Amino acid sequence: MTTPPMIECCHVTKSYVRGDQEIPVLQNFNLSVPVGQFLAIMGPSGSGKTTILNLIAGLDRPTDGTIRAAGIEVSQQRETDLARWRARHVGFIFQFYNLIPVLTAAENVELPLLLTPLSKQERAKRVRAALELVGLGDRLHHYPRQLSGGQEQRVGIARAIVGDPTIFLADEPTGNLDRDAAESVMMLLRRLHQELHKTIVMVTHDPRAAEYAQDILHFDKGKEA
Amino acid sequence: MTLATLIVRNVRRQAFRVVLTALGIATIILTFNLIITTVRAWYAGVEASAPNRLITRHAASLSIHLPLSYRDRLAAVNGVTGVTFANWFGGVYRDAKGFFPQFAVDPDSFLDLHPELLVDPDTQQNFLSDRRACLIGRRLADLYGWRVGDAIPLKGTLYPGDWEFVVRGIYRGAEPSVDENWMVIRWDSVNERRRQFDPDRADTVGWYVLRIADPSAAGAVSRAVDDTFANSVAETRTETEQAFQAGFVAMSGSIVRALELLAIVLNGVTLLVLANTLVMAVRERTREWAVLRTLGFERRHLAALITGEALLIAGLGSIAGIAITIPATDLYATLVSTKLGNFFQQLVVYPSTLLLGTLATLITACCAAALPLVTVLRNKVADDLRHIG
Numbered sequence: 001m002t003t004p005p006m007i008e009c010c011h012v013t014k015s016y017v018r019g020d021q022e023i024p025v026l027q028n029f030n031l032s033v034p035v036g037q038f039l040a041i042m043g044p045s046g047s048g049k050t051t052i053l054n055l056i057a058g059l060d061r062p063t064d065g066t067i068r069a070a071g072i073e074v075s076q077q078r079e080t081d082l083a084r085w086r087a088r089h090v091g092f093i094f095q096f097y098n099l100i101p102v103l104t105a106a107e108n109v110e111l112p113l114l115l116t117p118l119s120k121q122e123r124a125k126r127v128r129a130a131l132e133l134v135g136l137g138d139r140l141h142h143y144p145r146q147l148s149g150g151q152e153q154r155v156g157i158a159r160a161i162v163g164d165p166t167i168f169l170a171d172e173p174t175g176n177l178d179r180d181a182a183e184s185v186m187m188l189l190r191r192l193h194q195e196l197h198k199t200i201v202m203v204t205h206d207p208r209a210a211e212y213a214q215d216i217l218h219f220d221k222g223k224e225a
Numbered sequence: 226m227t228l229a230t231l232i233v234r235n236v237r238r239q240a241f242r243v244v245l246t247a248l249g250i251a252t253i254i255l256t257f258n259l260i261i262t263t264v265r266a267w268y269a270g271v272e273a274s275a276p277n278r279l280i281t282r283h284a285a286s287l288s289i290h291l292p293l294s295y296r297d298r299l300a301a302v303n304g305v306t307g308v309t310f311a312n313w314f315g316g317v318y319r320d321a322k323g324f325f326p327q328f329a330v331d332p333d334s335f336l337d338l339h340p341e342l343l344v345d346p347d348t349q350q351n352f353l354s355d356r357r358a359c360l361i362g363r364r365l366a367d368l369y370g371w372r373v374g375d376a377i378p379l380k381g382t383l384y385p386g387d388w389e390f391v392v393r394g395i396y397r398g399a400e401p402s403v404d405e406n407w408m409v410i411r412w413d414s415v416n417e418r419r420r421q422f423d424p425d426r427a428d429t430v431g432w433y434v435l436r437i438a439d440p441s442a443a444g445a446v447s448r449a450v451d452d453t454f455a456n457s458v459a460e461t462r463t464e465t466e467q468a469f470q471a472g473f474v475a476m477s478g479s480i481v482r483a484l485e486l487l488a489i490v491l492n493g494v495t496l497l498v499l500a501n502t503l504v505m506a507v508r509e510r511t512r513e514w515a516v517l518r519t520l521g522f523e524r525r526h527l528a529a530l531i532t533g534e535a536l537l538i539a540g541l542g543s544i545a546g547i548a549i550t551i552p553a554t555d556l557y558a559t560l561v562s563t564k565l566g567n568f569f570q571q572l573v574v575y576p577s578t579l580l581l582g583t584l585a586t587l588i589t590a591c592c593a594a595a596l597p598l599v600t601v602l603r604n605k606v607a608d609d610l611r612h613i614g
Contacts, residue, residue, distance in 0.1 A: 051607075059519060060607040080523050087521020094610070098516040102234035107226045112520045114228065159520075 005068075006167060006199040007033040007056055012065035014051055025051050029065070031217070038193040038200040040213035047220050049203040053169045056201065057090050058082040070166045087115045091160030095172035097152040099144040105131060105155045106140040112163045130158040134188055150181025157188055168192060170202040174209045186212040228526065232533040239506060243538055246502040250542025251549060253495050254582045258550045259557055260488045261578045267481055269402050274467035276440040278338065281450055282432040282469075284460040290429035291459050298453060299433055304446040307436035309334035312412060312429075316379030316388060318369075325365055326404075327379070329412040332358075338436050341399040342409075348394030356414040358393035362405030366395045377408070384415055385422075401573060434466070492589050495539075499593035503535055507597035514601045515609030524602055531601070532594040539590035543583045550574055550582075 009031040015024040025048045054060040058074045067074045070089040099108045106127050113123045134154040174182035190212050192198045210216050283289040300308045314327035352358045379388045420427040437446050447463035454461045558572035
């Protein structure tokens with residue numbers, strides 16, 4: 001008996017309507033990501049890479065087709081159910097880090113845990129562990145403005161891993177970083193994949209970042225290139 | 226950390242804007258409280274009415290007097306346990322501005338039926354033994370600086386001529402709502418003079434005050450009284466003291482209603498002030514709401530965050546508003562008494578007024594949060610993640 005894929009997109013089409021124009025972004029897109037795979041999706045700007053991540057995370061809905069991820073039919077869920085599913089199964093890493101500026105590094109990492117029944121002490125323990133894993137154990141009480149870009153992104157990764165999700169979705173995680181910081185972030189993602197066997201889908205246009213992935217999918221104009 | 230931590234931090238982001246908004250709300254609450262205080266002062270006479278007293282007056286008009294001979298017949302009506310009467314004297318002290326209520330009363334029965342006017346036995350005895358005596362309320366005495374023994378000259382209007390009364394006592398109200406601006410003079414001395422100069426109108430009274438044994442029987446006793454004098458020369462109209470007082474408030478009903486409407490409009494202003502601040506604050510954080518939703522925060526969490534922010538700002542404004550209401554009301558009362566004398570018996574802020582103002586503001590805050598909340602929830606997360614603001 002074969003294990004079902006962690007993520008499966010079948011005949012997915014996505015188009016946006018701007019005024020009276022329909023703009024196709026994805027056309028009959030198919031994807032299967034096995035459990036524990038680290039997949040990089042590469043392509044130029046506007047090719048529909050981020051749309052794929054948004055659809056997998058349930059942040060947007062396909063115009064047609066089905067998407068299954070971490071055991072549910074994502075495209076068929078209600079908003080509230082999707083939010084609960086994301087809290088449990090999805091760790092999202094953003095290009096611009098998207099930390100809350102009025103919260104410290106530890107508080108930013110703690111945010112997803114507020115949705116769990118964990119005690120304050122248990123949350124603090126996990127936050128510290130996550131920040132130590134990304135090498136920021138000594139920056140717990142620093143605000144985002146007191147951190148470098150690379151450190152901010154590592155806090156973003158700590159926030160994504162703290163809830164121990166099933167899938168990691170990374171949207172241009174190195175897009176805003178210098179080479180050294182980018183390398184350190186990619187090393188972290190590789191560790192998540194190799195040591196914790198997490199399923200990762202990363203969108204990037206940086207070939208150096210893509211090299212860290214197990215597989216690379218080239219993408220252009222809404223289709224696999 | 227809790228959601229409350231995030232609410233407090235979000236409010237502190239734009240501290241200056243929040244302070245200005247809270248001050249705006251505080252000013253609105255102050256105005257709201259002053260309006261409600263004024264309206265309540267208008268109704269103070271109604272609130273002070275005794276439930277066991279009825280007023281019997283001429284059926285046609287209060288300005289037409291009733292015969293003194295009705296007193297014994299009223300006392301004989303079943304359910305009536307005491308009768309007194311009063312006339313409106315209507316004298317002027319110094320000039321037209323020196324106006325205050327003056328009643329010519331039967332001293333013994335009047336004090337018996339109005340136990341809320343507190344006078345000591347010696348004062349009561351002095352009032353009973355001197356036909357030129359008058360009793361005055363504490364606030365009236367304070368307004369003009371009158372003391373026991375002072376002579377008060379009045380120029381008569383309904384009872385023409387120059388009059389002089391000697392202060393024989395100063396009464397206090399048993400409750401804050403009791404009017405302490407009255408001057409009570411003796412009906413017999415007024416009537417005696419009227420016998421000399423206007424004999425046709427002598428031996429008449431403006432209205433009777435009846436004490437009844439059972440307040441719940443007020444309707445039946447009122448009907449019995451009016452039936453007693455039906456088809457007579459002077460038919461009567463009997464009602465509870467509360468209804469009688471409310472009739473006076475109704476004469477200025479438009480002003481009171483306008484004030485009440487203004488109080489409601491003020492809540493609308495709070496809504497706009499707060500909604501404006503919230504809409505700006507929430508729009509500035511469009512991407513952050515999207516991030517929270519990506520992390521798994523549900524609609525109810527966002528509702529709690531945005532409503533909590535509205536409530537916190539409104540709460541700060543309420544606290545500031547309440548803090549300035551009490552000293553400002555004292556100032557307001559002083560200004561009003563400078564212009565209107567003791568027109569209002571009491572301009573006092575009741576705790577219930579503060580509670581009403583605060584509750585209205587907090588409910589308005591929840592409404593103000595609705596607009597930005599609906600906007601955030603209607604937006605697509607994917608679109609908001611791309612927001613640059």
